[in-house]
Amino acid sequence: xxxxxxSTGTTLGSTIDPRFGRAAYFVIYDIEKKSFEICPNxxxxxxxxxxxxxxxxxxxxxxEKIVSGEFGVxxxxxxxxxxxxxxxxxxxxxxxxEIIDMLNQNK
Amino acid sequence: MFIIFxxxxxxxxxxRKRRHRKLLSPPVIKGFIPYGKNxxxxxxxxxSMLCEEYEAIKLCDYDMLTHLEASxxxxxSRPTFTRIYSxxxxxxxxxxxxxxxxxxxxxxxxxxxxxxHCKDCDAFFTNPNDIVDITCALCASSNVSKVQDEExxxxx
Numbered sequence: 186x187x188x189x190x191x192s193t194g195t196t197l198g199s200t201i202d203p204r205f206g207r208a209a210y211f212v213i214y215d216i217e218k219k220s221f222e223i224c225p226n227x228x229x230x231x232x233x234x235x236x237x238x239x240x241x242x243x244x245x246x247x248x249e250k251i252v253s254g255e256f257g258v259x260x261x262x263x264x265x266x267x268x269x270x271x272x273x274x275x276x277x278x279x280x281x282x283e284i285i286d287m288l289n290q291n292k
Numbered sequence: 293m294f295i296i297f298x299x300x301x302x303x304x305x306x307x308r309k310r311r312h313r314k315l316l317s318p319p320v321i322k323g324f325i326p327y328g329k330n331x332x333x334x335x336x337x338x339x340s341m342l343c344e345e346y347e348a349i350k351l352c353d354y355d356m357l358t359h360l361e362a363s364x365x366x367x368x369s370r371p372t373f374t375r376i377y378s379x380x381x382x383x384x385x386x387x388x389x390x391x392x393x394x395x396x397x398x399x400x401x402x403x404x405x406x407x408x409h410c411k412d413c414d415a416f417f418t419n420p421n422d423i424v425d426i427t428c429a430l431c432a433s434s435n436v437s438k439v440q441d442e443e444x445x446x447x448x
Contacts, residue, residue, distance in 0.1 A: 250429060252430070262312070262402040264418075264420075265402055265418070265420065266401075266402055268420040269420060270417060270418055270419070270420050270421075270429055271417060271418045272415055272416070272417040272429050272430055273415065273416040273417070274413075274414070274415050274416075274430075275414055275415075275416070276414060284430070287413065287430050287431050288430065290431070290432070291429075291430065291431065291432040
């Protein structure tokens, strides 16, 4: 199962990005293979519609869960119909590595 | 003069955007086909029922809600709901009295999601696959509760 985590930087030690649509980077983590891929968000500077464009990007990667700080209204509706699980974390000081560790313990 | 003014106005005005309808869950079937003798189904058109119309029938006649309650669930006004409902009834009547196929598809809809809160890791998450035995998506803790008021999550 693949999980997308929004990240502020290019390393696993970076903190999570509280925004989904305009997140700096997406870390696509594969739980079974324990591999990850860091993708820059090309929609970061978009005037509008950054959320839906980001949804399309991560949906093409085949993720089933998204970990971020918050999700916009447009994004929420889209992800609901795509049946992608949203996980919103209020503690924005968590790093991507911490999230991955938690997800691994989960399995 | 007045007509020119109105036409000028109208050309600039956009039509009102139709609000998307909220569905609690997708329809359980894709449609119905008639059976029996004397039905020539090949040269008859299908009756296409929108997902929102299916939901209106379900809320009103299966869940026995009033139009007002059902309209709040679908995120539309009561008169709009009544319009959707009557259109749904007309389509069902058309399908059964003319022996046509009834297809449930389309419509601008989105699915309602319910948020859950994990008390151990303070994360909010949704349950898109309708799992009954809910555990936290992040830490797998079973110490989770339903978020009653979505606004309180401030997930805007």
